Amino acid sequence: xxxxxxxxxxxxxxxxxxxxxxxxxxxxxxxxxxxxxxxxxxxxxxxxxxxxxxxxxxxxxxxxxxxxxxxxxxxxxxxxxxxxxxxxxxxxxxxxxxxxxxxxxxxxxxxxxxxxxxxxxxxxxxxxxxxxxxxxxxxxxxxxxxxxxxxxxxxxxxxxxxxxxxxxxxxxxxxxxxxxxxxxxxxxxxxxxxxxxxxxxxxxxxxxxxxxxxxxxxxxxxxxxxxxxxxxxxxxxxxxxxxxxxxxxxxxxxxxxxxxxxxxxxxxxxxxxxxxxxxxxxxxxxxxxxxxxxxxxxxxxxxxxxxxxxxxxxxxxxxxxxxxxxxxxxxxxxxxxxxxxxxxxxxxxxxxxxxxxxxxxxxxxxxxxxxxxxxxxxxxxxxxxxxxxxxxxxxxxxxxxxxxxxxxxxxxxxxxxxxxxxxxxxxxxxxxxxxxxxxxxxxxxxxxxxxxxxxxxxxxxxxxxxxxxxxxxxxxxxxxxxxxxxxxxxxxxxxxxxxxxxxxxxxxxxxxxxx
Amino acid sequence: xxxxxxxxxxxxxxxxxxxxxxxxxxxxxxxxxxxxxxxxxxxxxxxxxxxxxxxxxxxxxxxxxxxxxxxxxxxxxxxxxxxxxxxxxxxxxxxxxxxxxxxxxxxxxxxxxxxxxxxxxxxxxxxxxxxxxxxxxxxxxxxxxxxxxxxxxxxxxxxxxxxxxxxxxxxxxxxxxxxxxxxxxxxxxxxxxxxxxxxxxxxxxxxxxxxxxxxxxxxxxxxxxxxxxxxxxxxxxxxxxxxxxxxxxxxxxxxxxxxxxxxxxxxxxxxxxxxxxxxxxxxxxxxxxxxxxxxxxxxxxxxxxxxxxxxxxxxxxxxxxxxxxxxxxxxxxxxxxxxxxxxxxxxxxxxxxxxxxxxxxxxxxxxxxxxxxxxxxxxxxxxxxxxxxxxxxxxxxxxxxxxxxxxxxxxxxxxxxxxxxxxxxxxxxxxxxxxxxxxxxxxxxxxxxxxx
Numbered sequence: 023x024x025x026x027x028x029x030x031x032x033x034x035x036x037x038x039x040x041x042x043x044x045x046x047x048x049x050x051x052x053x054x055x056x057x058x059x060x061x062x063x064x065x066x067x068x069x070x071x072x073x074x075x076x077x078x079x080x081x082x083x084x085x086x087x088x089x090x091x092x093x094x095x096x097x098x099x100x101x102x103x104x105x106x107x108x109x110x111x112x113x114x115x116x117x118x119x120x121x122x123x124x125x126x127x128x129x130x131x132x133x134x135x136x137x138x139x140x141x142x143x144x145x146x147x148x149x150x151x152x153x154x155x156x157x158x159x160x161x162x163x164x165x166x167x168x169x170x171x172x173x174x175x176x177x178x179x180x181x182x183x184x185x186x187x188x189x190x191x192x193x194x195x196x197x198x199x200x201x202x203x204x205x206x207x208x209x210x211x212x213x214x215x216x217x218x219x220x221x222x223x224x225x226x227x228x229x230x231x232x233x234x235x236x237x238x239x240x241x242x243x244x245x246x247x248x249x250x251x252x253x254x255x256x257x258x259x260x261x262x263x264x265x266x267x268x269x270x271x272x273x274x275x276x277x278x279x280x281x282x283x284x285x286x287x288x289x290x291x292x293x294x295x296x297x298x299x300x301x302x303x304x305x306x307x308x309x310x311x312x313x314x315x316x317x318x319x320x321x322x323x324x325x326x327x328x329x330x331x332x333x334x335x336x337x338x339x340x341x342x343x344x345x346x347x348x349x350x351x352x353x354x355x356x357x358x359x360x361x362x363x364x365x366x367x368x369x370x371x372x373x374x375x376x377x378x379x380x381x382x383x384x385x386x387x388x389x390x391x392x393x394x395x396x397x398x399x400x401x402x403x404x405x406x407x408x409x410x411x412x413x414x415x416x417x418x419x420x421x422x423x424x425x426x427x428x429x430x431x432x433x434x435x436x437x438x439x440x441x442x443x444x445x446x447x448x449x450x451x452x453x454x455x456x457x458x459x460x461x462x463x464x465x466x467x468x469x470x471x472x473x474x475x476x477x478x479x480x481x482x483x484x485x486x487x488x489x490x491x492x493x494x495x496x497x498x499x500x501x502x503x504x505x506x507x508x509x510x511x512x513x514x515x516x517x518x519x520x521x522x523x524x525x526x527x528x529x530x531x532x533x534x535x536x537x
Numbered sequence: 538x539x540x541x542x543x544x545x546x547x548x549x550x551x552x553x554x555x556x557x558x559x560x561x562x563x564x565x566x567x568x569x570x571x572x573x574x575x576x577x578x579x580x581x582x583x584x585x586x587x588x589x590x591x592x593x594x595x596x597x598x599x600x601x602x603x604x605x606x607x608x609x610x611x612x613x614x615x616x617x618x619x620x621x622x623x624x625x626x627x628x629x630x631x632x633x634x635x636x637x638x639x640x641x642x643x644x645x646x647x648x649x650x651x652x653x654x655x656x657x658x659x660x661x662x663x664x665x666x667x668x669x670x671x672x673x674x675x676x677x678x679x680x681x682x683x684x685x686x687x688x689x690x691x692x693x694x695x696x697x698x699x700x701x702x703x704x705x706x707x708x709x710x711x712x713x714x715x716x717x718x719x720x721x722x723x724x725x726x727x728x729x730x731x732x733x734x735x736x737x738x739x740x741x742x743x744x745x746x747x748x749x750x751x752x753x754x755x756x757x758x759x760x761x762x763x764x765x766x767x768x769x770x771x772x773x774x775x776x777x778x779x780x781x782x783x784x785x786x787x788x789x790x791x792x793x794x795x796x797x798x799x800x801x802x803x804x805x806x807x808x809x810x811x812x813x814x815x816x817x818x819x820x821x822x823x824x825x826x827x828x829x830x831x832x833x834x835x836x837x838x839x840x841x842x843x844x845x846x847x848x849x850x851x852x853x854x855x856x857x858x859x860x861x862x863x864x865x866x867x868x869x870x871x872x873x874x875x876x877x878x879x880x881x882x883x884x885x886x887x888x889x890x891x892x893x894x895x896x897x898x899x900x901x902x903x904x905x906x907x908x909x910x911x912x913x914x915x916x917x918x919x920x921x922x923x924x925x926x927x928x929x930x931x932x933x934x935x936x937x938x939x940x941x942x943x944x945x946x947x948x949x950x951x952x953x954x955x956x957x958x959x960x961x962x963x964x965x966x967x968x969x970x971x972x973x974x975x976x977x978x979x980x981x982x983x984x985x986x987x988x989x
Contacts, residue, residue, distance in 0.1 A: 337871070339870070358870075358873075359871050359873050360873040363872075363873040376867060377868050377871055378868055379868055380865040380868050380931065381864070381865065382865075382931045383860060383864050387857060387860070387861070390857065391857070391868075391869065391872040391873075391874065392872040394854045394858075398854050401853045401855060402852055402853050402854075403852050403854060403857065405852075
């Protein structure tokens with residue numbers, strides 16, 4: 023589809039000929055980094071522009087400048103041909119820009135209506151026109167096409183519903199440009215479909231949407247044009263029609279990747295991890311499986327199916343109600359993650375920032391945390407040994423850091439994940455559980471993590487990989503387990519002859535439907 | 538400039554510049570004439586007399602005063618070690634001095650030198666005219682020379698003795714603030730330390746009093762008494778930690794409760810709010826003594842504890858765990874850190890150090906009150922915050938706390954020296970705390986963001 027064809031309300035000639043949004047030659051640098059170097063962006067009315075790039079490519083900085091959260095060092099922003107000066111988020115709002123960040127700006131204790139109108143109540147002390155607000159909120163939600171109880175507490179809404187509230191909030195301020203930063207990252211497949219319906223509705227109303235995502239499938243489904251960034255520079259913008267998946271990856275990474283999933287089968291040996299009848303409340307019900315040495319077992323299912331909960335039981339992070347966990351035939355009694363770690367099990371958590379890393383601490387301190395027994399004598403640390411070992415991982419995993427004393431919170435997602443990897447690799451555990459190992463990670467780093475899994479499997483480790491991304495599960499696993507509502511509903515051994523549809527059917531529980 | 542601001546030393550210990558600035562300011566503000574009666578001054582005079590070729594008779598004259606008496610005694614002892622003779626020592630007023638001269642004159646004793654100090658040298662009797670008159674009345678006294686230590690201009694604040702006094706006054710806050718720093722680094726808070734100081738003081742005073750009986754208690758029994766007091770406080774601290782971790786009760790509430798409980802226990806032990814006196818000299822010596830280089834014992838104890846705490850926090854597993862637990866307890870737990878044990882340790886340590894503070898305090902004042910150290914917890918928390926430790930946990934340096942405690946100590950002492958009114962003092966203190974927190978906020982943010 024060509025953006026120029028989209029019908030616009032014909033006001034005056036100058037306005038309609040100019041694009042909805044034009045950012046020219048935007049530059050921004052931080053101490054030691056050129057985050058953006060002369061980036062151009064054009065967005066037309068009724069168009070979805072996908073913004074693609076690895077982490078650290080400069081997408082977020084560009085969006086923050088558009089939203090007034092950061093000020094550019096150079097560059098110009100024009101909306102419908104009018105130059106804009108956007109110094110703060112309020113300016114952006116007035117200019118008709120609505121940004122929906124990955125972390126929502128909603129007050130969980132307020133209702134959907136209250137959140138939509140937050141900040142728009144008008145100054146001073148006045149009586150709130152509750153009924154009018156309610157009416158207006160309903161109209162907005164109807165416009166989006168998602169009816170919702172406007173008086174429901176936001177904290178009680180699903181993520182997808184909260185997203186709709188954010189969109190309604192943007193529409194209330196008459197946003198003509200809506201930016202969505204990784205909106206699908208935490209949604210289920212059905213919710214993503216509904217989100218796309220909403221985006222199409224916005225498009226039809228002449229709103230321009232900038233859509234940021236790592237998921238190429240989604241981009242091919244929803245975007246009209248795609249703009250690729252790399253290392254703070256604009257690499258290419260092209261229509262979806264003239265793009266292929268391989269080309270996109272090549273542009274993002276800057277080199278060709280022959281294969282997205284470089285699976286190398288390892289020699290599969292005897293069972294290492296064996297769990298039987300694991301139970302914990304409704305989350306995990308009678309889960310049994312085993313992982314053999316050299317094997318990568320993919321564990322998939324919808325969000326809330328109990329995958330992470332199962333992993334936490336095996337890691338001793340939650341109390342087991344019933345069931346047994348054996349490692350190399352020896353039953354384990356796990357009261358604390360400490361016990362699991364000592365036995366040779368490690369877990370790379372799904373949420374790096376909340377559970378995997380101490381963001382305020384340095385790379386070295388995070389790396390050392392589970393390994394201090396090795397790096398200390400009688401409780402006194404041997405920092406030299408710690409640094410020596412860390413240096414090895416920085417080289418072998420190609421972690422991009424200024425040094426071991428850099429704070430982990432300032433690293434990109436991929437490099438953070440590599441620090442987590444390094445800290446667990448140093449443990450040399452026998453069973454490694456990866457929970458969403460590639461979420462929020464750019465293509466290049468993903469590839470490196472897959473290669474690392476291969477190496478670990480070849481070394482005889484047992485790997486359990488939890489993932490929602492079916493291509494990844496099918497591409498990397500030797501065997502696939504599917505969970506639905508706390509139970510294992512599928513066990514696929516013949517990975518080469520399965521499909522996303524087959525697995526999805528197991529994940530929604532329809533294979534057991536009628537029983 | 539920016540590089541300097543972001544260097545690790547400045548961001549961790551930048552407050553040291555504030556401390557130095559404060560010291561410089563109070564030094565300038567307290568420049569005054571100094572009239573030393575120190576042991577050094579006494580030694581100089583003794584050396585002067587000793588250098589006389591012929592045997593001299595010396596009379597020592599000082600006004601009444603503890604330090605003057607010490608000075609006179611030092612001079613007498615020093616001179617008597619040589620060939621020269623001390624014919625008399627007067628600690629008193631001009632009239633008494635006159636009486637002494639009359640006695641010496643009547644006995645026909647010669648007085649070659651009068652050793653005195655700044656104030657007494659101005660007595661009429663010792664001025665040239667007064668001396669001439671004396672000589673006329675009693676020719677046997679001979680020609681009297683007056684010798685006194687040289688006066689000079691120097692900041693009162695910057696004399697070694699005064700600096701030691703400031704350090705000594707900071708010791709209690711400083712010692713307890715070590716434990717508070719650990720607790721705050723684990724993202725907790727301990728409001729009970731003031732009460733624990735009082736409880737510990739009362740416990741140790743009562744025990745020493747009971748044991749003293751007729752004779753002075755032995756060193757071993759004193760140490761035992763101190764250890765009991767410290768242990769009681771450590772247990773109460775550990776209790777706070779247990780409640781805060783195992784039952785996930787907010788530390789603020791738990792320690793607020795323990796604060797009341799400890800205060801109540803202190804009153805119970807003391808049998809009311811009347812002071813518990815300790816008469817043991819040896820116990821008093823614990824705080825009042827200055828065994829090493831003339832530095833008061835509490836200052837030595839404080840410095841040793843800071844050294845140990847710094848090593849603990851920066852060089853040991855436990856220290857690393859404390860930071861990790863404060864930075865992100867869930868990530869720490871999932872990395873195998875025994876989070877609960879670590880937190881309980883921090884609170885127990887904080888309690889124990891409050892206990893030690895109480896013992897030192899009781900020793901210094903020879904008395905303990907159940908109502909003592911009221912509101913001290915806030916001053917201690919202030920020292921930690923001024924020292925740069927974030928109340929959000931996970932960040933801070935124990936040596937920063939030492940600087941923080943010294944800053945508060947210097948400000949309080951300096952304002953007293955320069956006669957700042959009490960109300961103004963309070964306002965200054967409050968402002969210092971607020972500014973410290975603001976600086977902490979600025980540090981943690983990108984400087985560019987602030988301007989943008």
